[in-house]
Amino acid sequence: MPRIVDHEERRGQIADAVERLIAAESLDSVTVARTAEEAGISVGLVQHYFASKDEMLLESFRRVRNRIEARVAARRQRSERAGARIERMLLDGVAELMPLDPARRSEGRVTLAFTARTFGNPGLAEVLRSSNANLRAQIEQALRNALACGELPEPVGYELEAARLLAFVDGLVLHCHTGQRPLSARAAHAMVAAELARLLPGPCDRSR
Amino acid sequence: MPRIVDHEERRGQIADAVERLIAAESLDSVTVARTAEEAGISVGLVQHYFASKDEMLLESFRRVRNRIEARVAARRQRSERAGARIERMLLDGVAELMPLDPARRSEGRVTLAFTARTFGNPGLAEVLRSSNANLRAQIEQALRNALACGELPEPVGYELEAARLLAFVDGLVLHCHTGQRPLSARAAHAMVAAELARLLPGPCDRSR
Numbered sequence: 001m002p003r004i005v006d007h008e009e010r011r012g013q014i015a016d017a018v019e020r021l022i023a024a025e026s027l028d029s030v031t032v033a034r035t036a037e038e039a040g041i042s043v044g045l046v047q048h049y050f051a052s053k054d055e056m057l058l059e060s061f062r063r064v065r066n067r068i069e070a071r072v073a074a075r076r077q078r079s080e081r082a083g084a085r086i087e088r089m090l091l092d093g094v095a096e097l098m099p100l101d102p103a104r105r106s107e108g109r110v111t112l113a114f115t116a117r118t119f120g121n122p123g124l125a126e127v128l129r130s131s132n133a134n135l136r137a138q139i140e141q142a143l144r145n146a147l148a149c150g151e152l153p154e155p156v157g158y159e160l161e162a163a164r165l166l167a168f169v170d171g172l173v174l175h176c177h178t179g180q181r182p183l184s185a186r187a188a189h190a191m192v193a194a195e196l197a198r199l200l201p202g203p204c205d206r207s208r
Numbered sequence: 209m210p211r212i213v214d215h216e217e218r219r220g221q222i223a224d225a226v227e228r229l230i231a232a233e234s235l236d237s238v239t240v241a242r243t244a245e246e247a248g249i250s251v252g253l254v255q256h257y258f259a260s261k262d263e264m265l266l267e268s269f270r271r272v273r274n275r276i277e278a279r280v281a282a283r284r285q286r287s288e289r290a291g292a293r294i295e296r297m298l299l300d301g302v303a304e305l306m307p308l309d310p311a312r313r314s315e316g317r318v319t320l321a322f323t324a325r326t327f328g329n330p331g332l333a334e335v336l337r338s339s340n341a342n343l344r345a346q347i348e349q350a351l352r353n354a355l356a357c358g359e360l361p362e363p364v365g366y367e368l369e370a371a372r373l374l375a376f377v378d379g380l381v382l383h384c385h386t387g388q389r390p391l392s393a394r395a396a397h398a399m400v401a402a403e404l405a406r407l408l409p410g411p412c413d414r415s416r
Contacts, residue, residue: 025328026325026327026328027324028236109327112323112324113324113327115320115324115382115386116235116320116321116323116324116325117234117324118386119234119317119321119385120233120234125386125387128386128388129386129387129388129389132383132386132388133388133389136388159390160390160395160399163383163388163389163390163391163395164380164399166379166383166388167376167379167380167382167383167388167391167396167399168375168376168379169379170379170382170383171374171375171376171377171378171379171380171381171382172372172375172379173379174323174375174378174379174382175340175371175374175375175378177327178323178326178333178336178337178340179333179337180336180337180340180341180344180371180374180375181337181341181371182367182368182371183371183375187368187371188375191368191372191375
């Protein structure tokens with residue numbers, strides 16, 4: 001079905017252009033005309049794929065968050081195959097949200113711009129909520145597995161603990177992006193590492 | 209000097225109108241015309257006090273953050289007079305940032321809207337940075353006092369610990385505002401309380 005592949009590719013090309021515009025300037029600078037220019041296609045073609053600017057923004061936000069979630073899932077699978085500590089798996093997973101390189105810095109700024117737009121925009125709000133729910137579910141499962149293998153010494157309130165961890169990471173990320181001293185991305189990463197080391201002090205025994 | 213008082217009052221009246229517009233709608237809906245309408249004064253008068261929309265936004269953000277900082281400082285003074293535990297003082301202080309009632313919910317949404325605008329806007333970025341630096345300095349001082357009175361069992365890296373605490377609070381606040389389950393404002397408050405209880409387990413002896 002080559003037409004469907006083309007369709008998705010073209011939508012991705014447009015969504016990527018939206019993302020670059022937000023990262024380089026702001027969400028306000030996104031218009032259908034500027035997106036068409038950035039994507040190197042005609043305004044008419046953009047309009048063929050997206051009925052409105054809002055639909056275009058929604059698709060762009062969805063793709064940014066899907067890409068982050070996919071990287072987190074891929075890291076988890078690699079860590080599982082390697083038999084890594086769950087502490088390490090969690091740290092590597094949440095590091096995908098942290099501005100440790102230009103690509104993640106760009107994603108973080110785009111996410112923050114969209115986050116401020118979730119008020120009064122139920123579509124964007126739902127993308128953020130479901131993306132975070134997915135991340136929390138992965139953290140929650142990791143914590144349950146950590147109890148099973150011994151890294152977590154005793155049961156915790158998994159749902160709240162996962163919410164707490166993700167909020168901590170997102171707060172650090174927010175402060176990194178807004179240039180709050182003395183928080184560099186590396187310092188934030190070290191704080192998450194320390195938090196996970198405190199939470200998961202036990203030996204990892206996958207044969208348990 | 210009645211003219212100076214009038215001047216500040218009028219600027220405050222305009223800045224409050226900006227804040228109400230952002231809280232009720234969005235930062236995008238703020239124009240000089242709509243602000244004049246919301247404040248119940250003429251466009252010409254708004255322009256007399258603010259040369260541009262950007263100056264108006266800056267003043268509004270500055271006032272929101274100053275108000276929060278003033279409440280935090282007032283709470284600290286009350287707690288000090290009452291000889292309260294520093295753990296309690298810190299919890300009450302950061303609670304001023306949390307969406308525990310409609311006024312603080314409104315302030316939090318306004319702060320988040322401005323935060324997303326700090327990119328590419330050095331004035332707004334500086335307001336956020338200096339406001340957070342002030343809050344972190346107060347937290348840092350409280351932690352040093354906690355060591356002196358015995359609540360903090362041993363010295364910590366005060367600057368980083370204060371940055372960590374404020375980022376944790378701001379992350380929780382962000383998730384509350386964006387409706388992330390299962391984080392209610394009350395649940396977030398309980399998480400901060402638990403974090404402070406963990407950090408400051410010692411007895412408080414102000415005579416030390």
